[in-house]
Amino acid sequence: MVGLSAAVIRRQQFLIRCLGGYSARCKNLSYTTIKMQSLMSGGGSSLEVDAISILRSITPSLDPSKHKGQAGKIAVVGGCREYTGAPYFSAISALKIGADLSHVFCTKDAATVIKSYSPELIVHPILEESYSVRDEDKKSISAKVIQEVDKWMERFDCLVIGPGLGRDPFLLDCVSDIMKHARESNVPMVIDGDGLFLVTNCLDLVSGYPLAVLTPNVNEYKRLIQKVLQCEVNDQDGTQQLLSLAKGIGGVTILRKGGSDFISNGETVSAVSTFGSPRRCGGQGDILSGSVAVFISWARQHAVKKELSMSPTVLGCIAGSVLLRKAASYAFQTKGRSTLTTDIIEHLGRSLEEFCPVSRQYS
Ligand SMILES: NC(=O)C1=CN([C@@H]2O[C@H](COP(=O)(O)OP(=O)(O)OC[C@H]3O[C@@H](n4cnc5c(N)ncnc54)[C@H](O)[C@@H]3O)[C@@H](O)[C@H]2O)[C@@H](O)CC1
Numbered sequence: 001m002v003g004l005s006a007a008v009i010r011r012q013q014f015l016i017r018c019l020g021g022y023s024a025r026c027k028n029l030s031y032t033t034i035k036m037q038s039l040m041s042g043g044g045s046s047l048e049v050d051a052i053s054i055l056r057s058i059t060p061s062l063d064p065s066k067h068k069g070q071a072g073k074i075a076v077v078g079g080c081r082e083y084t085g086a087p088y089f090s091a092i093s094a095l096k097i098g099a100d101l102s103h104v105f106c107t108k109d110a111a112t113v114i115k116s117y118s119p120e121l122i123v124h125p126i127l128e129e130s131y132s133v134r135d136e137d138k139k140s141i142s143a144k145v146i147q148e149v150d151k152w153m154e155r156f157d158c159l160v161i162g163p164g165l166g167r168d169p170f171l172l173d174c175v176s177d178i179m180k181h182a183r184e185s186n187v188p189m190v191i192d193g194d195g196l197f198l199v200t201n202c203l204d205l206v207s208g209y210p211l212a213v214l215t216p217n218v219n220e221y222k223r224l225i226q227k228v229l230q231c232e233v234n235d236q237d238g239t240q241q242l243l244s245l246a247k248g249i250g251g252v253t254i255l256r257k258g259g260s261d262f263i264s265n266g267e268t269v270s271a272v273s274t275f276g277s278p279r280r281c282g283g284q285g286d287i288l289s290g291s292v293a294v295f296i297s298w299a300r301q302h303a304v305k306k307e308l309s310m311s312p313t314v315l316g317c318i319a320g321s322v323l324l325r326k327a328a329s330y331a332f333q334t335k336g337r338s339t340l341t342t343d344i345i346e347h348l349g350r351s352l353e354e355f356c357p358v359s360r361q362y363s
């Protein structure tokens with residue numbers, strides 16, 4: 001099943017308005033009222049997609065003739081003095097799902113720490129924060145940063161911008177340059193965490209770029225709505241507001257995280273509500289950003305061979321969301337209240353195996 005188009009949603013909302021008036025006049029129309037509320041709040045099951053089938057359709061088989069890199073090369077731009085966990089979670093999740101290479105571009109302070117978490121990641125200590133740079137050196141340092149990233153840019157299938165990036169103004173200026181270069185090279189970007197802080201204050205960085213994906217949590221979504229639509233979040237009209245937001249930023253894809261994840265590129269809205277975990281420990285959004293990056297790369301590869309039912313960015317969001325939820329549910333089954341992000345990461349492989357068994361391919 002595919003997500004609903006904007007026209008269908010408008011038609012449904014018109015019907016709902018009519019039914020709403022009717023139900024108010026009737027005493028015994030609880031079904032209509034419930035259905036109306038669920039659709040108005042964007043929680044309607046009619047938006048739910050068959051996320052597992054979508055994930056299966058874009059996940060490549062493990063083909064012995066493939067060489068290193070063909071299953072995806074991901075780079076995370078993030079990691080500073082305060083936050084080293086977020087970029088690690090994002091980058092290691094990409095590898096655990098099946099990307100061949102996962103890079104991290106972070107500040108010098110963060111690099112040694114991130115390297116010490118895992119020898120699997122390729123860590124580039126190139127970003128600088130204002131406190132370590134003299135004003136007169138800023139220009140040359142930002143030129144050096146972009147030169148370093150440019151050496152690799154063409155090789156990446158997707159960038160994740162923002163996990164644990166921090167909000168230092170000089171660092172964010174350098175990251176803006178990286179984003180401009182990624183866009184010129186047509187590299188998809190998943191923007192999360194402090195990357196969303198940057199983008200909300202400078203929408204031009206992503207506006208009109210169809211390969212940009214924004215993955216806001218509750219706070220980040222609120223700030224985007226206020227900036228772009230100049231109003232407050234209205235969950236009574238959640239679906240329409242999400243469509244308007246995605247359209248307002250020129251057709252970027254938005255994955256609104258929450259009890260259900262809602263995904264829109266301004267044309268369709270899809271929902272993934274598979275049960276995950278009631279634990280809300282920090283870092284789950286970081287797993288999601290790395291996962292979405294891998295699935296977008298795979299969806300784009302798949303699109304070369306076969307026509308897709310939806311855009312690769314939307315498909316990547318749906319697959320990333322359902323996989324994270326499955327892994328979170330496994331982790332919660334074993335760890336309960338003490339479930340942490342690292343426990344969820346440990347279940348990514350098992351969850352993907354359940355959806356797309358490799359064993360079947362090799363038995
Ligand atoms: N271990 C780590 O290194 C982690 C670092 N993280 C990074 O931390 C930075 C800031 O991210 P935040 O998610 O805190 O930014 P937010 O702007 O979402 O949060 C700012 C404040 O709002 C609160 N908040 C967050 N979610 C909320 C909710 N659902 N309802 C009410 N209040 C809520 C937070 O506790 C925080 O005080 C980002 O760079 C992010 O990537 C997070 O990803 C978590 C893990």
Ligand SMILES: Nc1ncnc2c1ncn2[C@@H]1O[C@H](COP(=O)(O)OP(=O)(O)OP(=O)(O)O)[C@@H](O)[C@H]1O
Binds near residue numbers: 193216258287288
């Ligand atoms: N209330 C909820 N019920 C079930 N799942 C949820 C709920 N809220 C969020 N999630 C799931 O957790 C994932 C991460 O969302 P969350 O809102 O925690 O992101 P975040 O705040 O950016 O996380 P991070 O701590 O990594 O920055 C989402 O994909 C969503 O599937």
Ligand SMILES: [Mg+2]
Binds near residue numbers: 192193217285286
């Ligand atoms: Mg986050």
